[in-house]
Amino acid sequence: MSYTVTHTNLPGVLLLEPKIFGDSRGFFYESFNQRDFESATGCAVTFVQDNHSRSAKNVLRGLHYQIKNPQGKLVRVIEGEVYDVTVDLRRSSPTFGRSFGVTLSAANSLQLWVPPGFAHGFVVRSETAQFLYKTT
Numbered sequence: 001m002s003y004t005v006t007h008t009n010l011p012g013v014l015l016l017e018p019k020i021f022g023d024s025r026g027f028f029y030e031s032f033n034q035r036d037f038e039s040a041t042g043c044a045v046t047f048v049q050d051n052h053s054r055s056a057k058n059v060l061r062g063l064h065y066q067i068k069n070p071q072g073k074l075v076r077v078i079e080g081e082v083y084d085v086t087v088d089l090r091r092s093s094p095t096f097g098r099s100f101g102v103t104l105s106a107a108n109s110l111q112l113w114v115p116p117g118f119a120h121g122f123v124v125r126s127e128t129a130q131f132l133y134k135t136t
Contacts, residue, residue, distance in 0.1 A: 002018055002019045002029070002030050002033055002036045002040075003016045003017065003018055003019070003036060003037070003040040003041075003111075004016070004017040004019075005017075005040045005041060008086075008100045008102075009095070009098065009100055010086060010088050010095050010098060010099075010100045010118070011093075011095065012113075012115040012118075013086050013088075013100050013112070013113065013114060013115065013118065014041055014043075014112070014113040015102060015110055015111075015112055015113075016037075016040070016041070016074075016110065016111040016112070016113060017108075017109070017110055017111075018030065018031065018109055018111065020109060029109070031076065031111075032047075032074065032134060037074075041113060043072075043113065043115070045072055045136050046136060047074070047134040047135060047136055048135065048136060049134075049135045050132065050133070050134055050135075051132070051133040051135065052130065052131070052132050052133075053130070053131045053133075054079075054128060054129070054130045054131075055124045055128065055129055055131070056124065056127070056128055057124050057125070057126060057127050057128070058123065058124060059123070059124045060121065060122075060123045061121055061122055061123075061131075062085070062119065062120055062121015062122060063085065063087060063119035063120060063121040064119065064120055064121060065089055065118065065119040065120070066116075070116030070117050071116055071135045071136050072113070072114060072115050072116045072135070072136040073112075073113075073114040073120055073133050073134065073135050073136075074111055074112070074113050074114075074133070074134040075104070075111065075112050075114065075120070075131065075132065075133050075134075076104060076109070076110070076111040076112070076131075076132050077104045077105050077106055077129055077130065077131055077132075078106055078130045078131075078132055079106050079126075079128065079129060079130035080105065080106060080124065080125075080126035080127065080128050080129030080130065081103060081104070081105035081106070081107070081124075081125045081126040081129060082103070082104050082105070082122040082123060082124050082125060082126075082129050082131060083101060083102075083103055083122060083123050083125055084101065084102055084103070084104045084112055084120075084121075084122040085099055085100070085101045085120070085121055085122065086099065086100050086101075086112070086114050086118050086119065086120050087099045087118060087119040087120075088117070088118055089117060089118060089119050090117040090118075093117075103125075104122070105126075106130075116136065
């Protein structure tokens with residue numbers, strides 16, 4: 001398995017730590033592997049789009065959500081650091097309105113799975129940050 005998965009206080013929102021192979025040359029890791037993702041998370045998803053944003057310090061992006069066609073997102077930072085927040089917008093959920101926040105950075109390589117039905121956003125803490133989103 002190429003991920004360590006941590007369950008958050010919001011059922012379905014998962015923090016993923018990839019297995020990183022490093023040496024004097026640098027590092028290598030699989031940032032996404034469909035089979036490993038499904039095995040580690042129990043989520044069978046189809047990603048249809050990849051997005052990439054670059055933002056300056058203190059830029060706030062979000063909270064974004066979709067009503068008619070809710071999307072799941074697998075997000076990570078490849079440059080800099082952000083504080084990432086997810087909010088449960090599923091009205092029938094026992095955790096409706098609750099949030100989860102975590103620091104995502106190029107240094108920690110953490111990824112966050114945000115299932116459909118959740119709002120998502122982040123604020124940039126470093127001088128700049130590059131943020132990648134895989135969306136369903």
